[in-house]
Each structure stands twice: as C-alpha cells, then as structure tokens.
Amino acid sequence: MTSPKYRGFSRLVSCLQSRLLTLHRKKGEQITKGMASSQMSRDEALECTCCRHACHVLLYSETASQLFGRIPIRYIVLMQMRFDGLLGFPGGFVNPLEETLEEGLTRELLEELGVAVPVSKEDHVESCFSPPRSGTYSSSSRLILHFYVKKMEEEQIREIEKAAASTAADHGLEVLGMVRVPLYTTKSGGGLSCFLSHSFIGVARSQLMNSLLRLHLVSPGDLQEALRGSQRTHAESAQNLQAALKLTGEQP
Numbered sequence: 001m002t003s004p005k006y007r008g009f010s011r012l013v014s015c016l017q018s019r020l021l022t023l024h025r026k027k028g029e030q031i032t033k034g035m036a037s038s039q040m041s042r043d044e045a046l047e048c049t050c051c052r053h054a055c056h057v058l059l060y061s062e063t064a065s066q067l068f069g070r071i072p073i074r075y076i077v078l079m080q081m082r083f084d085g086l087l088g089f090p091g092g093f094v095n096p097l098e099e100t101l102e103e104g105l106t107r108e109l110l111e112e113l114g115v116a117v118p119v120s121k122e123d124h125v126e127s128c129f130s131p132p133r134s135g136t137y138s139s140s141s142r143l144i145l146h147f148y149v150k151k152m153e154e155e156q157i158r159e160i161e162k163a164a165a166s167t168a169a170d171h172g173l174e175v176l177g178m179v180r181v182p183l184y185t186t187k188s189g190g191g192l193s194c195f196l197s198h199s200f201i202g203v204a205r206s207q208l209m210n211s212l213l214r215l216h217l218v219s220p221g222d223l224q225e226a227l228r229g230s231q232r233t234h235a236e237s238a239q240n241l242q243a244a245l246k247l248t249g250e251q252p
C-alpha cells in the first residue's frame, strides 16, 4: 500500500512530466502510443528509434553500521559526482540497435564502476523523456531516460566503491567519485536535507526521492522535513555566494 503522502509526491512528479510531454507534443515530437504522461513503458520507449537512450541505476544495500556509533545509517544508496560537478546515477548512453538496454547499462557500469554489475529487465523502474536543457526543445532533447534500481549485499557495494576509485576506466574523468546518500538527519539538521540541496543532473533528484519513498527507505514525513531544510540551505547558499562574489572584486 502506498501512503497518501507518497501519492501526493508522485502526482507532483507526474504532473511535471505531463507538462513536459505536452511541450513535446506542441513541437510535433513523435509520441509513442498509449502514453498518458511522459512516462512510458520500456517497450514503448524502444519503439522510438529516432530517440537517443540513456540508462542509469540506483544501487543500494542494507547496512547495520552506525554514524558516531549511534545514528543508524540503515541503507547505503550510491550516487556519483559527475565530471560536470552535478550529482547523478551511474550509467550512460546505450544503443538499442546494437545491445539491449540492460547490456548497454552493464557496459557503462563497467566503465564507471570498474565492475560489470549485471542489471536485468526486472530491475527497470521507469522510462521517460529527459527534460530539455535551458527550456528549449531541439532534436537533441529527444533523449529517453531509463531508470533502474538494484538491491545488493553490503559487501558488493563496498567492492564497487573500491573498484570505482581504483580500476574503473572513467575514474577521475567522467566520474569524480562515488558518494553515499545520507538518509538520516543530524541534530544540527545535516544529512539528507543538505544532500538534497546540492545540484543534480536532469531528473536525478526526483529519481532519488521517488526511489527513497517507493522502497520505504525514508518516510514521506522525513523527506518533507528534509526538503524544507534544503530550501533553507539554498537561501543561505544564495547569500554566501553573493558575499563570495565580493572576493572576486565585483561591486555589490
């Protein structure tokens, strides 16, 4: 059973996605049949042969470890600091004419994590159009994103983290480092709240939040509180950045 709060978040995300699809329609983009929102099934997405396709995955495990010996970490959720300074999920472009989506994703994971994590159709969560950059629609914005979630053992996650920083071909290049998502909130308000206030690629923040709710890794109430904290952090950051501009000699 999904809770009313989770349905509320989902509706908000779907609403944004429907708006995106409407804009695609206005531009005469090819729409696959039966799509009520920009969400589409894996098979429908593959019918769009003129679209580019990218696959990304959220890898996670349970953990019994505790921060400072008292704050339960509960789950390890992996994301990465990308070459562009944004947070995102491991994965990348795949070519469905040459490989299945899952084969392509596994190939990308080998490059980025140094481990060929096998991902299957059963791990697929959703496919949708990528939001366009800077609000403009061009043929390059016809990118379909396929999102997967895979649960692993803690030991496997630790091996991935080691390989990602040592043998992975993309380490220090396309991937600046793997990061864990803090799901807790500290007394001073740090943790998930601060993490969510960073900058994410495309819809990665929504993909993360939807997954946390869907997998019951965070309650809707805790997520809501964390997001309120993120908004406060953003306001403080804006002020800090304004002050920092003075360091560059810029006059207020």
Ligand code: AMP
Pocket: 054, 056, 088, 089, 090, 091, 092, 093, 130, 131, 143, 145, 201, 202, 203, 204, 205, 207
């Ligand atoms: P990558 O090779 O991992 O950078 O991903 C392939 C394409 O997908 C690039 O154009 C990225 O900007 C885009 N991308 C990656 N992750 C996301 C995401 N979570 N939401 C939207 N676009 C993404």
Ligand code: MN
Pocket: 089, 090, 091, 092, 112, 174
């Ligand atoms: Mn990538």
